Amino acid sequence: xxxxxxxxxxxxxxxxxxxxxxxxxxxxxxxxxxxxxxxxxxxxxxxxxxxxxxxxxxxxxxxxxxxxxxxxxxxxxxxxxxxxxxxxxxxxxxxxxxxxxxxxxxxxxxxxxxxxxxxxxxxxxxxxxxxxxxxxxxxxxxxxxxxxxxxxxxxxxxxxxxxxxxxxxxxxxxxxxxxxxxxxxxxxxxxxxxxxxxxxxxxxxxxxxxxxxxxxxxxxxxxxxxxxxxxxxxxxxxxxxxxxxxxxxxxxxxxxxxxxxxxxxxxxxxxxxxxxxxxxxxxxxxxxxxxxxxxxxxxxxxxxxxxxxxxxxxxxxxxxxxxxxxxxxxxxxxxxxxxxxxxxxxxxxxxxxxxxxxxxxxxxxxxxxxxxx
Amino acid sequence: xxxxxxxxxxxxxxxxxxxxxxxxxxxxxxxxxxxxxxxxxxxxxxxxxxxxxxxxxxxxxxxxxxxxxxxxxxxxxxxxxxxxxxxxxxxxxxxxxxxxxxxxxxxxxxxxxxxxxxxxxxxxxxxxxxxxxxxxxxxxxxxxxxxxxxxxxxxxxxxxxxxxxxxxxxxxxxxxxxxxxxxxxxxxxxxxxxxxxxxxxxxxxxxxxxxxxxxxxxxxxxxxxxxxxxxxxxxxxxxxxxxxxxxxxxxxxxxxxxxxxxxxxxxxxxxxxxxxxxxxxxxxxxxxxxxxxxxxxxxxxxxxxxxxxxxxxxxxxxxxxxxxxxxxxxxxxxxxxxx
Numbered sequence: 037x038x039x040x041x042x043x044x045x046x047x048x049x050x051x052x053x054x055x056x057x058x059x060x061x062x063x064x065x066x067x068x069x070x071x072x073x074x075x076x077x078x079x080x081x082x083x084x085x086x087x088x089x090x091x092x093x094x095x096x097x098x099x100x101x102x103x104x105x106x107x108x109x110x111x112x113x114x115x116x117x118x119x120x121x122x123x124x125x126x127x128x129x130x131x132x133x134x135x136x137x138x139x140x141x142x143x144x145x146x147x148x149x150x151x152x153x154x155x156x157x158x159x160x161x162x163x164x165x166x167x168x169x170x171x172x173x174x175x176x177x178x179x180x181x182x183x184x185x186x187x188x189x190x191x192x193x194x195x196x197x198x199x200x201x202x203x204x205x206x207x208x209x210x211x212x213x214x215x216x217x218x219x220x221x222x223x224x225x226x227x228x229x230x231x232x233x234x235x236x237x238x239x240x241x242x243x244x245x246x247x248x249x250x251x252x253x254x255x256x257x258x259x260x261x262x263x264x265x266x267x268x269x270x271x272x273x274x275x276x277x278x279x280x281x282x283x284x285x286x287x288x289x290x291x292x293x294x295x296x297x298x299x300x301x302x303x304x305x306x307x308x309x310x311x312x313x314x315x316x317x318x319x320x321x322x323x324x325x326x327x328x329x330x331x332x333x334x335x336x337x338x339x340x341x342x343x344x345x346x347x348x349x350x351x352x353x354x355x356x357x358x359x360x361x362x363x364x365x366x367x368x369x370x371x372x373x374x375x376x377x378x379x380x381x382x383x384x385x386x387x388x389x390x391x392x393x394x395x396x397x398x399x400x401x402x403x404x405x406x407x408x409x
Numbered sequence: 410x411x412x413x414x415x416x417x418x419x420x421x422x423x424x425x426x427x428x429x430x431x432x433x434x435x436x437x438x439x440x441x442x443x444x445x446x447x448x449x450x451x452x453x454x455x456x457x458x459x460x461x462x463x464x465x466x467x468x469x470x471x472x473x474x475x476x477x478x479x480x481x482x483x484x485x486x487x488x489x490x491x492x493x494x495x496x497x498x499x500x501x502x503x504x505x506x507x508x509x510x511x512x513x514x515x516x517x518x519x520x521x522x523x524x525x526x527x528x529x530x531x532x533x534x535x536x537x538x539x540x541x542x543x544x545x546x547x548x549x550x551x552x553x554x555x556x557x558x559x560x561x562x563x564x565x566x567x568x569x570x571x572x573x574x575x576x577x578x579x580x581x582x583x584x585x586x587x588x589x590x591x592x593x594x595x596x597x598x599x600x601x602x603x604x605x606x607x608x609x610x611x612x613x614x615x616x617x618x619x620x621x622x623x624x625x626x627x628x629x630x631x632x633x634x635x636x637x638x639x640x641x642x643x644x645x646x647x648x649x650x651x652x653x654x655x656x657x658x659x660x661x662x663x664x665x666x667x668x669x670x671x672x673x674x675x676x677x678x679x680x681x682x683x684x685x686x687x688x689x690x691x692x693x694x695x696x697x698x699x700x701x702x703x704x705x706x707x708x709x710x711x712x713x714x715x716x717x718x719x720x721x722x723x724x725x726x727x728x729x730x731x732x733x734x735x736x737x738x739x740x741x742x743x744x745x746x747x748x
Contacts, residue, residue: 233677301623
């Protein structure tokens with residue numbers, strides 16, 4: 037899965053911004069907006085897999101939908117194969133849609149239960165007027181074979197397939213028109229582990245056979261690590277760190293990346309006992325009023341006064357190569373243990389953890405049965 | 410004596426398509442203050458087993474025993490069971506939003522748990538306890554948040570509130586059914602930390618049900634691996650992770666995109682889990698098993714000790730000595746590589 041460094045840039049996003057207006061209630065107009073994606077720039081090169089990681093509300097899916105032009109941009113620019121597609125009208129997007137396809141998370145919700153599999157996979161051919169009749173059927177059956185489905189099941193309904201097989205149907209539909217870029221939005225999150233591995237292998241095989249480029253979105257860091265050449269980590273609508281995946285995993289520079297990686301439960305009890313887990317305090321703040329400066333500062337174990345005022349640029353830190361960038365004023369050094377870090381911030385800029393436990397409980401007699409007077 | 414001992418539990422659901430055999434002869438026990446992890450994929454029967462002992466499976470045909478502190482939960486009257494449920498055994502479910510009533514304040518809902526078991530509690534005491542419980546699970550400003558509605562809580566806070574509710578009466582057993590599956594990793598870490606802290610503080614035994622072997626590795630003392638309604642393997646955590654005997658356990662671990670590993674391809678378990686209405690003959694895992702031989706097709710193995718240790722058990726016809734088992738593993742892997 038290695039990519040030649042000289043491969044062409046397939047997709048380039050520059051300063052993409054997406055704000056959603058907050059629904060106003062009653063007569064008053066709300067001026068508030070959700071800052072879903074704020075000034076995100078990145079490139080995807082031909083043949084590579086770019087992993088897009090972040091937690092709920094980080095904006096990773098919104099960003100993907102913006103570059104696929106399923107959503108209009110608030111501002112910014114998206115170029116696909118050198119063509120600016122950010123201003124195109126839906127009717128002008130036909131060619132782009134053929135070359136850029138999506139695979140969705142939920143194999144139950146993304147297939148129409150009342151239509152037969154042959155018709156579902158045949159849709160792209162019908163919509164783009166590419167083949168019909170016997171030729172379409174043959175093409176659909178070729179696709180089914182390609183993704184490991186039995187072509188004789190052409191006339192079955194989605195309900196007759198298991199979750200993993202349905203995801204294969206979704207993949208066949210996305211690949212029907214031989215796209216260049218496939219955006220996989222949590223493609224294996226709804227599947228059981230044993231099936232998840234089958235689908236991940238299938239995606240890897242197809243990438244090799246068809247020379248596909250993937251943007252792979254997932255909240256599961258070990259899955260992303262496995263499939264991606266490069267990684268981009270998002271927090272509250274911004275990219276906090278990007279770079280070759282092995283480098284980001286082994287030497288995360290942003291304290292958020294570091295905490296996120298340390299929180300992944302490993303299926304290996306011995307290494308669990310050895311590592312330093314950083315448990316972050318509090319929850320992700322509201323994207324309606326994101327924190328000033330670095331958006332992570334209220335939860336960051338290394339925060340300093342500068343983090344409240346200055347938004348750190350995304351650039352190489354601590355002598356990393358030009359590929360590995362982080363948006364942090366005080367990046368994490370090699371071998372630095374964040375568990376020892378103490379933020380240097382006034383309390384009003386912090387999310388404060390409540391007093392841990394028990395003291396004060398005696399007022400009503402402790403917890404549980406001991407509390408009953 | 411074990412705190413909870415399940416003996417030969419069978420649960421099946423009659424449906425129009427046939428009888429769904431959800432749990433077939435499951436036995437395990439939980440010791441005081443320990444954590445038992447039950448791991449399995451969808452349809453393995455991991456949730457149904459615990460829901461049944463809590464009396465939450467209506468319309469099911471049930472047989473077997475579930476001894477809690479010596480009393481059989483399966484033969485209790487509704488009234489007796491209500492005394493145990495909530496007070497002695499509490500449960501936390503996967504989806505905290507649908508487990509909380511959207512219309513009532515969080516504090517009121519926690520208080521309801523206390524009121525249900527102790528009618529004489531005054532409103533004031535009850536609220537004070539709700540505040541304490543919220544503080545216990547790490548909700549910031551509990552005296553204010555106690556009056557919030559569930560929608561004002563984030564996903565992680567809702568799950569904490571559910572844990573607060575479950576811990577309200579200081580139960581001796583907490584059953585957590587996929588408690589962190591709907592949550593992000595950093596929030597998951599927070600919630601697992603809360604459960605662990607409470608367990609250390611109050612000596613609660615915990616059953617944690619999950620499909621995530623990572624969560625098991627972090628939390629469990631003992632592990633039960635389920636597949637198609639039966640236990641495939643059980644033992645101490647390290648036995649399951651490092652000396653596993655059953656091909657299903659091995660397959661599950663091998664199919665994970667192991668963190669920090671640079672393998673190009675994963676090793677999935679081929680095929681799909683069987684239908685619980687038409688189970689395969691013999692060992693239920695044999696259609697997907699790389700080691701299957703003719704005996705596996707005919708006879709279903711029972712859970713028996715392997716590797717010379719009583720607590721490590723596997724339902725498999727492969728040699729029970731771990732050395733011989735490893736030899737078989739090497740031979741089959743070599744064949745796989747050759748083909």
